[in-house]
Amino acid sequence: MVMTEPIITFKDFSFKYDSQAFPTLKNINLTINKGEKILIAGPSGSGKSTIGRCLNGLIPNIDTGDISGKCIINGKNIEETNLFELSFTTSTILQDTDSQFIGLTVGEDIAFALENDCQPQNRIRQTVHRWADELNISHLLKQSPQNLSGGQKQIVALAGVLIDESPILLFDEPLANLDPASGMRTMALIDQIQKELNATVIIIEHRVEEVMSQPLDRIILINDGEIIADKRPNDLLHENKLEDIGVRSPLYIKALEKAGINLEEIPNLTSINELPDSEEISRKLQAWVNNSTLQGEKEQDVPLLELKGVGHRYNRLQVNPLHDVTTTINKGDFVSIVGQNGAGKTTLCRIICGFVANEGRILFNGDDLVSLSIKERSEKIGYVMQDPNQMISQKMIFDEVALGLRLRGYDKNEIKKRVYDALKICGLYPFRNWPISALSFGQKKRVTIAAILVLKPELIILDEPTAGQDWKTYTEIMSFLKKLNQQGKTIMIITHDMYLMMEYTNRSLAFADGKLIADTYPIKLLTEKSLIKKASLKRTSLYDLAQKYHLRDADTFVRAYIDSERNKQNA
Numbered sequence: 203m204v205m206t207e208p209i210i211t212f213k214d215f216s217f218k219y220d221s222q223a224f225p226t227l228k229n230i231n232l233t234i235n236k237g238e239k240i241l242i243a244g245p246s247g248s249g250k251s252t253i254g255r256c257l258n259g260l261i262p263n264i265d266t267g268d269i270s271g272k273c274i275i276n277g278k279n280i281e282e283t284n285l286f287e288l289s290f291t292t293s294t295i296l297q298d299t300d301s302q303f304i305g306l307t308v309g310e311d312i313a314f315a316l317e318n319d320c321q322p323q324n325r326i327r328q329t330v331h332r333w334a335d336e337l338n339i340s341h342l343l344k345q346s347p348q349n350l351s352g353g354q355k356q357i358v359a360l361a362g363v364l365i366d367e368s369p370i371l372l373f374d375e376p377l378a379n380l381d382p383a384s385g386m387r388t389m390a391l392i393d394q395i396q397k398e399l400n401a402t403v404i405i406i407e408h409r410v411e412e413v414m415s416q417p418l419d420r421i422i423l424i425n426d427g428e429i430i431a432d433k434r435p436n437d438l439l440h441e442n443k444l445e446d447i448g449v450r451s452p453l454y455i456k457a458l459e460k461a462g463i464n465l466e467e468i469p470n471l472t473s474i475n476e477l478p479d480s481e482e483i484s485r486k487l488q489a490w491v492n493n494s495t496l497q498g499e500k501e502q503d504v505p506l507l508e509l510k511g512v513g514h515r516y517n518r519l520q521v522n523p524l525h526d527v528t529t530t531i532n533k534g535d536f537v538s539i540v541g542q543n544g545a546g547k548t549t550l551c552r553i554i555c556g557f558v559a560n561e562g563r564i565l566f567n568g569d570d571l572v573s574l575s576i577k578e579r580s581e582k583i584g585y586v587m588q589d590p591n592q593m594i595s596q597k598m599i600f601d602e603v604a605l606g607l608r609l610r611g612y613d614k615n616e617i618k619k620r621v622y623d624a625l626k627i628c629g630l631y632p633f634r635n636w637p638i639s640a641l642s643f644g645q646k647k648r649v650t651i652a653a654i655l656v657l658k659p660e661l662i663i664l665d666e667p668t669a670g671q672d673w674k675t676y677t678e679i680m681s682f683l684k685k686l687n688q689q690g691k692t693i694m695i696i697t698h699d700m701y702l703m704m705e706y707t708n709r710s711l712a713f714a715d716g717k718l719i720a721d722t723y724p725i726k727l728l729t730e731k732s733l734i735k736k737a738s739l740k741r742t743s744l745y746d747l748a749q750k751y752h753l754r755d756a757d758t759f760v761r762a763y764i765d766s767e768r769n770k771q772n773a
């Protein structure tokens with residue numbers, strides 16, 4: 203028997219933030235042994251990050267509140283330990299990477315963790331280069347961390363944590379902004395580090411399927427501040443209750459279920475490789491595809507936005523600036539913009555909105571956009587940033603949505619009418635007199651969309667609207683966007699979620715190294731191996747399932763699955 207020794211123990215532990223009326227964590231009993239790898243999952247606001255903050259000492263040192271019961275980390279009671287002491291025990295990679303950077307360059311930032319340990323200069327250089335190599339960020343070492351793309355920031359933050367060599371590594375949503383291939387690489391890397399250092403790894407993530415691409419010891423489900431399951435992944439998947447609490451199940455499991463396959467009869471559900479070779483499963487999956495009728499792809503060819511040789515270079519250090527993007531977005535399109543972290547997706551959207559200079563031309567309904575100011579453009583093209591908190595400037599919902607109209611001098615009645623209309627479309631009318639601070643993330647996101655809809659733009663561009671969201675909020679945001687699209691809005695959306703791309707969008711633009719490398723149907727994009735590799739994409743597990751069971755045509759299987767989900771939504 204392997205000797206196990208607890209490194210984290212919660213005993214009848216409850217915690218109430220000073221500013222909250224009720225406890226956020228309730229009666230937590232949890233033991234994690236040295237060297238274990240644990241996933242913590244659960245809906246937004248359930249208390250996952252709060253548990254994380256106990257592990258790294260932010261609770262009770264920075265986030266003060268009432269504790270009852272005990273929490274012992276590496277032999278120390280968190281109530282009797284200061285932040286500095288715990289910093290040697292737990293390394294944390296946060297959801298919000300921006301607040302984590304201290305160096306002037308990426309290289310300095312990564313080195314910082316080592317300099318803390320008083321290592322010699324040349325050893326530091328070597329280690330930094332080794333990790334930068336491993337993480338594919340060598341070309342960024344001289345850049346300022348503030349200028350990186352969202353995904354690049356996340357990888358740099360990861361490097362800092364990995365080289366720190368603490369006994370507990372805590373990752374709070376490490377995948378939220380990563381492209382699919384980087385996400386997989388990151389999970390493999392975490393696994394490798396864990397083995398090398400024999401570290402205890404705690405991962406907080408909504409993307410359960412991706413985390414499960416590497417072995418896990420246990421999954422802990424949190425709901426409403428309580429632990430509702432603490433099980434080995436296989437046992438939890440057999441119970442098949444993830445979606446009941448708003449956590450997305452792995453796609454291949456949902457597909458098996460759709461085809462009427464009894465999950466109880468499958469011994470190991472943790473990965474497609476572990477599924478049994480079975481004629482019967484093959485037959486059932488194939489029969490299910492044969493029974494579904496496929497919908498035709500939507501064809502549209504009235505041009506709305508024409509991009510001709512579009513590009514932008516931020517500075518001379520930039521290795522692959524966005525260059526020569528030429529394509530036409532048609533009226534009614536729902537376009538996904540996908541690809542490699544740092545490829546230029548956000549930059550393209552900034553160019554379209556006029557926030558940064560453009561080396562090419564853009565026509566909107568046939569007119570050149572160059573003569574329009576940012577303000578004039580925003581009446582035609584609405585841009586929704588990833589973080590709603592960065593967009594919101596007012597206290598009250600009504601005022602936030604009315605802001606654009608007030609700035610443009612509309613009269614009071616017209617403002618009221620338009621704001622109410624937009625709030626109704628966004629399902630926020632009942633909240634019209636509420637302060638924004640009382641809303642959840644998904645609701646805030648809809649406020650920022652409402653604030654854009656009042657100006658009646660024909661095109662709406664959204665930057666990763668579902669990143670870091672739980673399954674419920676994800677579905678809420680996406681069905682809402684789908685409705686807007688059906689009402690005639692043209693939508694462009696940046697995303698790293700391959701399934702989202704396939705289910706919701708009718709067309710994909712894929713980027714790599716500053717270039718548009720594909721412009722096609724979402725499903726077609728994932729049929730070409732070389733494209734997938736170049737754009738850092740990944741096939742969903744539906745393909746792997748179809749291949750494993752030798753279905754006649756994997757793409758047809760994937761389409762059948764997506765159609766059946768679409769129909770379920772429309773019903």
Ligand SMILES: Nc1ncnc2c1ncn2[C@@H]1O[C@H](COP(=O)(O)OP(=O)(O)OP(=O)(O)O)[C@@H](O)[C@H]1O
Nearest residue numbers: 219221222226245246247248249250251252253265
């Ligand atoms: N510093 C704080 N002060 C007061 N309340 C807080 C604080 N941080 C979190 N909370 C509250 O505690 C609850 C749980 O938040 P927590 O961040 O732990 O959730 P989570 O499960 O990590 O959610 P998400 O998936 O959205 O990140 C929320 O209702 C939140 O409003």
Ligand SMILES: Nc1ncnc2c1ncn2[C@@H]1O[C@H](COP(=O)(O)OP(=O)(O)OP(=O)(O)O)[C@@H](O)[C@H]1O
Nearest residue numbers: 349350351352353354516543544545546547548549
């Ligand atoms: N303000 C800036 N100054 C200098 N370089 C920048 C700036 N903003 C972005 N870059 C660089 O431009 C490139 C493209 O960045 P962009 O944000 O468009 O990428 P992205 O495709 O949206 O990436 P992600 O998927 O990670 O969000 C990156 O290499 C990034 O480092």
